[in-house]
Amino acid sequence: MKLTKQKSVELLAPAGNWECLRAAVANGADAVYFGVDKYNARVRAKNFQMDELPDIMAYLHKYGVRGYVTFNILVFENELDEARVLIEACMDAGVDALIVQDMGIVQLIREISPDFPIHGSTQMTVTSPEAVEFLKPHDLSVVVLGRENNEKHIKKIAEKSNVPLEVFVHGALCVSYSGQCLTSEMWGGRSANRGECAQACRLPYDLEVDGEVKEMGDISYVLSPKDLAALEIVPELIEAGVYSFKIEGRLKSPEYVANVVSKYRKAIDEYFMDSGYSPSTEEIRELQQSFSRGFTYGFLKGTNNKELLDGTYPKSRGVYLGTVKKVLKDAILCEIEAPLKRGDGIVFDAGRPDQKEEGGRVYDLRKKGNKVDGEVSGGKIEIVLGRHDVNLTKVHIGDKIWKTSDQELNNRLRKTYEVEQAHHLFPLQVHVSGEVGQLLTSKWTDATNGNIVTVQSSKELEQAMKRPLTLQYLGEQFGRLGGTLFELDTIESDLNGEVIVPVKELNRIRREAVEQLLELRQQPRQYTKNAVDTNRSEVKQIEPITQPNLIPLCRSMEQIEAACKTDITWIYADFEFTTDYPQAVEKAHQYGKQIALATPRIHMPGENGILNGMLKSNPDAILVRSLGAVQYFTTKNLNIPLIGDFSLNIANHRAVDLFLERGLKRVTPSYDLNIQQVVDMLEVAQSDKIEMVIHQHLPMFHTEHCVYCTFLSEGTDYTNCGRPCEEHRVSLQDRIGMSHPVRVDIGCRNTVYNAIEQSGAEYITNFKELGVQNYRIEFLEESGEKVEEVINLYKEALEGKRDGTSVWRKLKATNQLGVTRGQLIN
Structure with a gap:
């Protein structure tokens, strides 16, 4: 007996161009997602242009396929008007939904239209029932869960929500939580959130353990996951x-789309x-052939750090064939x-894999020197390649x-979409009526x-x-639908008496009905659309900042105590283990300081105990880092402030x-903003309610x-790893x-911090002029002495006793690795 609550599911395919679009439709996709112009999370894809939207949607709807436009990036202040134009173009073209990351864009769409479907992107980092509940007031049609949610998580979220859940089942895995990776932004100004x-x-x-590089053999790609392949667990x-x-x-290529879509359609x-x-061994091999870094279930079956990556190569390999036994004069x-x-x-x-590798096309196959025709399935074989393709030495x-x-597989896959065709035919229901002296009336229903x-x-x-118009005769004539969709x-007849009409009339009726139904299929869906101004209507009044607040974020008790010895009034604690929070609160209160505790960046099903434990520590505020935590704390009607951190991706x-x-x-604004984008936002936002981080080691991968578990333990996850993170420090x-x-945090998630501090x-002067009252500086491994030094340095800057350039120079001179301006100048 099936346990599922639903009678059908959706197969959602990617499309980077028209060929991929056709490949998805021809091979059985129920829906296709694609990007338009620059506002999507794959700007390197060819993508589509806005003026193509009507043709794309007409094509998809002709074949009964839904089309979703990816708007899954953060949108900066000066782009809001362009964003509105794209949103309205999608509505006019009848796009079936926008896939959105930015909560500001969610708000904008809902102001424009109360009924235009929104899908919450995986970039929103939705990983718990509470996060889904947070989105409920915005009436999202679908929520895309984080790739890190396993089957048990998915089931718990599904049981507590009526919102349809979307899950990635095949393709490249991001090692970092989607929406929480800042590495590209830090190192090259190329934001993953853009x-x-x-x-x-x-x-x-290289893996550095307690300051020493660990010998890892041929393992160098310690953050490069295999590719996700969940074909075998579709039923689960x-x-x-x-x-x-x-x-x-x-x-990816259209052949990849055709291959993967057809396999999951069948499953x-x-x-x-x-x-x-x-799935058969051959079907898995064909999937590997289109693109594969090796296959894994990712996190869908739970965390297994040993299975997630191979570590010896970072790129697609295809199908593993075997090993070299001997190099001959003209073959291998x-x-x-x-x-x-x-x-x-x-x-x-x-x-x-970082160097040029030998290879090429197979020219001939031999066994013991004798040429072999056709395909060889296994065993010892002599492979002959073109003499210019490979250097045998x-x-x-x-x-x-x-x-x-x-090539044979690719040719077969191309044949599925080279000629425009439907994956399946759509049923028509016909009803005819009339009598002698009246016109024959036929009503055609597109049952889909x-x-x-x-x-x-x-x-x-x-x-x-x-030969009167019997039901059988009408069925024969109206059923001649070859070459159509x-x-x-079914056909029903309410004809009165034995009547007849010329057969050419029946043919004309059939053709006209099909043409009209096709035209109806391709008409854009209609949405409510209101005129909305993307700019603020009121003039912002900026109050001069005379006494700005400096708040240090500390990651150890030594740092907490050092911060308490200065004349700041607030401290943030961000400890690896939240079980140490009561001690931090006690220490801060001993010194008469107020203290906020930081939540983990990720909130999973079953982790409300962590959040509740933070409240039991009796903090003066909470630094909130996930949608799930926002929902959890705001529904408790607390009498302490909640402060949103950078990971909420506010742009x-x-x-x-x-x-x-x-x-x-x-x-706190997203770290994806550079200085101009921050200024643009502060000029119109409620800047007195914005907190700026002005010193930190940027958290890159999360x-x-x-x-620690993968390379310092024989275990597979937190239950059997022996907790090497408590004994060692890895870089x-x-x-x-x-x-x-x-x-490592309390949930055993890893954060990789940038080696160099940024300032x-x-x-500071710009931010003060724009009304920013609260400023944060974050510490990582600094000593108590260093903490006091940096706090005093920034206090002098905020109080106007030294300028920002002086602070910069002082930090650069006293830090072994120097200091950077980070993403602010990118």
């Missing part, structure tokens, strides 16, 4: 409550037919364990062999969407002398307003993948020798 991810997770790093995910199965890949359909489907003797034929592309893996015994391409057209004969019905499902005044209206006392050393600290001291 669709410009530079894939820093795919770079090699349906029964857990997944509504939409999302395939990643807007940068979903066979589940509902109760056929006990299980190999032991293979997967099919191989002439024309296939292969590469020899010597364990140095650089191929070694023991090298792994990968099959990187299969309920569209109805009525077509009458141009000639009156006559008394039949022979339709098939006749414009509309997002500021939304979070303040939802119960936060003040908010990930469920635990480096990741990059290619230029910078060591970036890796720290916004030079912009």
Whole structure:
């Protein structure tokens, strides 16, 4: 017996261009998502232009496929008007939904239209029932869960919410929580929250343990996950409550789209037919052939740090073939364990993926010197490549062999979409009526969407002398729908008496009905649309700031005590283990200081105990870092302030307003904003309720993948790892020798911090002039002495006793690695 609550699910495919769009439709996608212009999380994809939207949606709706536009980035203040134009263009074209990250854009869409569908992007970092509940007032149609949610989480969220849940089931995995990766922004001004991810997770790093580089053999890619492939667990995910199965890949080829969509279409359909489907070895190989860094369930079956990544290569490999046994004069003797034929592309893996690898197309296959025709499925085989393709002196015994391409497979996949075609036919229901002396009236119903057209004969019905319009005869004539998208499902007749009409009339009626139904399919859906001004109507009054507040964020008891010895009034505590919070609160109160406690950045099902434990510590405020935590604390009607942190991704005044209206006392802008974007926002936002972080080690990666467990333990997760994080300190050393600290939180999630501190001291004057009252400086591993020194330095700057350049120079002189302006200047 099926446990699922739903009768159907959605298969959602990516499309980076028209070919991919056609491939998705022809292979059975229920819906397609795609980007338009620059406002999406894949700016490197070709994407579509705004003026193409009507044609795209007409094409998709013709085949009964929904189209969602990705608007899954943060939107800056000076872009809000452009954003409004795109939103309205999507509504006019009949787009079925916008996939949105920015809460300010959610608010804008709802002002424009109360009924235009919004899907909450995975970039929102929605990972708990509380986070879904937070979005409820904004009437989202679908919520895309974080890739880190497992089956049990999904089931708990589904049980507590009526909002359909979307889950990624195939494609590249981000090692960092979506919406919480700042690495590209920090290192190159290419924000992942703006669709410009530079894939820093795919770079090699050395693991530094307690200050010493650990010997890791050929493992260098310690943050590069395998690719997600959940084909085998489709039934379990349906029964857990997944509504939409999302395939990643807007940068991928149309062959990839055709391949992956067709496989998941089959798995979903066979589940509902109760056929006990299980993918074959060949089907898995075909998926690997299109794109694969090795397959994993990701986190869907729970955290297994040992299975998440391979560590020896960061790029697609294809199908593993076998190993080199001997290098011959004109060929390579190999032991293979997967099919191989002439024309296939292969590469020899010597364990140095960062260097040029030998490989090419298979020219011939031999066994003991004799040519072999057709495909070889396994065993020892001599592989002959073109003499200009491979340097045999650089191929070694023991090298792994990968099959990187299969022309025959690609040709087969291309045939599915090269000619425009529907994946299946759509049923029509026909009803006819009339009598002698009247026109024949036929009512045609498109059963898929309920569209109805009525077509009458141009000639009156006559008394039949022979061959009257029987139900069978009408079915034969109206059922001639070859070459159309339709098939006749049912036909009913209310004809009075034995009547007849010329057969050419029946043919005309059929053609006209089909044309009209196709036209109705392609008409854009209508939405309510209100005129909205994206700018503030009232003139902002800025009060001069005479006594700004400086708030240090401390990550150790030594730092807390040092901060207490200065004359600041507020402290934030952000400890790896929230169980140490009571001690921090007690210490701050001993010195007469007020203290706010920081929540974890991620809130998962079953973790409300962590948040409740923070309240029991008796803090004076809470620094809130997730939508789930905002929802949890605001529903408790606390008498202490809630302060929104950078991880809420606030990038414009509309997002500021939304979070303040939802119960936060003040908010922190996203770290994706540079100085001009911050200024643009402060000029129109409630700047007295905005807190600026002006000193910190930027938190770059925030990930469920635990480096400590993976490389310092024999275990697979927190239950059996032995907690090496309590005994050791790990850093990741990059290619230029910078060591970036890796720290663990109460949920065993890792944060990789930038090695170099960044300072916004030079912009303090600008922020004060714009009405910013509260300023934060964050510490990581600094000693108590250093904490006091930096606090006093910034206090002097805020009080006007020294300028920002003086602070910058002092920090640069006293820090071994110097100091950077970070993303503010990007």
